[in-house]
Amino acid sequence: MSEIAQNTYKVSFDENNQEFSIIGSMRPQYAEELDTCLRLMESSVAKVKGTVYVNVKRLVRLNNLAFRMLAGLLVKTGRERPDLTIWVITSSVVGWSTRKFAALQAVIPNIAVEEYDAEFYPGQALVENSQFIAVLRTQTKLTWRHEKTMLPRHGMREGLAIADICCGIGDFAMLVHKEFKPGRLVALDHSKPSLEYARKVAADFGIQGIEYIYGDASEMLLADDQFDFVTCRHSLQIFDRPELILKELYRICKPGGRVYITNEKNSHCLGEPRGENIQWTYNELAKLFSHFNMDIELGPKSRRYLNDCGFEDVRMESYMVTNLDGDPQDFADIVECWKGVCVDDLSVRRGDSDEFRERFARGFDDHVFAALHPKGYAGWPIWVASGQKPL
Numbered sequence: 371m372s373e374i375a376q377n378t379y380k381v382s383f384d385e386n387n388q389e390f391s392i393i394g395s396m397r398p399q400y401a402e403e404l405d406t407c408l409r410l411m412e413s414s415v416a417k418v419k420g421t422v423y424v425n426v427k428r429l430v431r432l433n434n435l436a437f438r439m440l441a442g443l444l445v446k447t448g449r450e451r452p453d454l455t456i457w458v459i460t461s462s463v464v465g466w467s468t469r470k471f472a473a474l475q476a477v478i479p480n481i482a483v484e485e486y487d488a489e490f491y492p493g494q495a496l497v498e499n500s501q502f503i504a505v506l507r508t509q510t511k512l513t514w515r516h517e518k519t520m521l522p523r524h525g526m527r528e529g530l531a532i533a534d535i536c537c538g539i540g541d542f543a544m545l546v547h548k549e550f551k552p553g554r555l556v557a558l559d560h561s562k563p564s565l566e567y568a569r570k571v572a573a574d575f576g577i578q579g580i581e582y583i584y585g586d587a588s589e590m591l592l593a594d595d596q597f598d599f600v601t602c603r604h605s606l607q608i609f610d611r612p613e614l615i616l617k618e619l620y621r622i623c624k625p626g627g628r629v630y631i632t633n634e635k636n637s638h639c640l641g642e643p644r645g646e647n648i649q650w651t652y653n654e655l656a657k658l659f660s661h662f663n664m665d666i667e668l669g670p671k672s673r674r675y676l677n678d679c680g681f682e683d684v685r686m687e688s689y690m691v692t693n694l695d696g697d698p699q700d701f702a703d704i705v706e707c708w709k710g711v712c713v714d715d716l717s718v719r720r721g722d723s724d725e726f727r728e729r730f731a732r733g734f735d736d737h738v739f740a741a742l743h744p745k746g747y748a749g750w751p752i753w754v755a756s757g758q759k760p761l
């Protein structure tokens with residue numbers, strides 16, 4: 371890895387990934403200020419074969435002079451090295467960037483511009499549409515009664531600076547705001563419909579002080595070492611490379627602060643009566659998600675992930691949301707939502723047969739039956755884990 375750090379930006383080249391990254395704000399007054407950066411870029415590209423990635427996902431500001439210099443070098447490289455494909459990776463979080471760099475691909479055939487957020491997580495689009503809002507709302511309604519008592523065991527207390535990453539519709543952030551009165555509370559997600567919903571709910575309830583931010587959890591624009599408590603619930607399990615998100619959670623957490631994650635192991639959902647059908651469907655559900663590169667079996671692996679990322683004092687516990695927690699209809703509502711997402715959407719996208727989908731649906735129906743049966747029992751297990759960033 372070669373690296374140049376200037377006051378406001380950092381430029382690095384990762385030889386393994388053939389990736390050149392520029393992070394920060396690049397606003398030189400004179401062309402010479404960019405000499406070292408451009409030289410690093412030239413010497414790096416000279417070593418590359420096939421494809422080179424120019425990652426500008428976290429390049430938040432770029433003045434015209436810097437853009438002209440960068441663009442000039444990319445165009446020159448594209449022309450001199452027709453053997454090379456140059457992928458410029460932008461992010462929708464930085465509004466101007468795709469538009470600006472896209473101009474280059476119109477001029478040079480071997481330059482391609484990719485808006486990373488849309489393409490890099492195979493399952494991402496699935497969880498970002500508004501259909502998911504109903505699932506998330508009902509889920510949090512049932513999980514909160516458990517987590518409220520567990521959170522203090524993981525370091526939650528009043529007055530902390532807290533970030534909820536992949537906050538969904540922001541209901542957890544609202545509950546934390548009411549219950550634990552944080553000093554600061556940031557809630558970040560990559561779904562615009564969910565954030566819109568979150569802001570509306572906060573406004574309707576007259577809650578002020580939650581900063582809802584549109585962002586990408588794997589490349590956050592939040593500074594290092596800012597938060598005492600960073601939460602990321604039910605989300606590491608939807609990324610194909612959860613360790614990248616965890617690294618970001620670690621980065622924004624203060625030394626001595628804690629990162630708190632919750633994840634599931636869906637094949638362990640259970641119910642009686644009709645236990646066998648239910649078991650079959652949830653085993654298939656785990657396979658279905660893994661087809662879309664999501665590991666919804668991640669829960670029990672949380673301890674390993676936290677340790678591998680460098681956390682200390684890892685604490686882990688699990689709980690089971692059941693139909694006996696409150697109104698059994700709430701549990702049944704969650705299962706109905708899962709059925710909608712899995713049978714009517716994901717299974718269709720995978721191209722499953724009608725016979726398969728019929729049997730798949732039956733297990734969900736039987737789970738609802740178990741939840742609502744006067745002598746029935748239905749469960750959904752969740753793993754909670756947290757780790758401390760070393761001082």
Ligand SMILES: C[S@@+](CC[C@H](N)C(=O)[O-])C[C@H]1O[C@@H](n2cnc3c(N)ncnc32)[C@H](O)[C@@H]1O
Nearest residue numbers: 506536537538559560561585586587603604605
């Ligand atoms: C399963 S939901 C969990 C939401 C919330 N934490 C909860 O427990 O209700 C996963 C969330 O991750 C968000 N997400 C997906 N990709 C993301 C990304 N790259 N950056 C930030 N959020 C992302 C989705 O929009 C969705 O709201």
